[in-house]
């Protein structure tokens with residue numbers, strides 16, 4: 001059986017993002033190729049660490065605003081994912097997601113590869129520096145995994161989720177997000193079959209998906 005995707009109505013605040021990153025953006029190309037099977041090499045890991053360590057200072061000021069939080073909050077409100085379980089955020093950066101999840105989910109661990117990003121995140125949850133292609137947690141450790149503008153490592157996400165676990169995928173600038181995959185492609189890349197829902201909110205969109 002194929003994965004199923006339900007399109008929900010836009011949130012009332014949904015707006016078109018300004019043009020930012022087109023289909024040829026290098027991060028876009030990388031996101032797609034890694035999600036669909038290209039191996040993640042040490043050189044890839046070094047490159048993203050370097051990029052985000054150098055962006056961390058400005059990121060901590062300019063990427064935690066309400067527009068960014070809007071699709072995350074709407075996913076929690078309307079995405080049908082149980083909030084009371086064990087949550088993991090992958091590519092948590094300087095804490096945009098943790099600020100929304102804090103106090104709303106059962107438990108939360110934040111992970112990122114870039115030490116400088118993690119260092120600037122608020123102390124709202126344990127922060128673990130690790131590569132998302134191979135995270136230091138046992139199989140089935142989490143009920144929900146959040147990724148905001150983050151690369152998708154489908155097999156690792158599938159491994160870490162409990163059998164009925166959920167993925168929350170957010171692109172805060174919609175298809176203008178540099179690290180972008182549309183909802184249908186996320187479902188296709190993930191191992192197994194999934195039931196998903198998606199909607200636009202703020203300048204972005206969210207996808208929630210639960211393994212069938």
Ligand SMILES: C[S@@+](CC[C@H](N)C(=O)[O-])C[C@H]1O[C@@H](n2cnc3c(N)ncnc32)[C@H](O)[C@@H]1O
Nearest residue numbers: 048052091092093096112113114131132148149
């Ligand atoms: C575009 S930023 C988004 C950060 C944060 N989620 C936000 O929305 O502000 C992507 C983040 O993913 C992290 N990242 C990229 N590749 C990663 C990997 N292989 N493992 C862990 N983190 C990674 C980067 O260090 C960076 O913090």
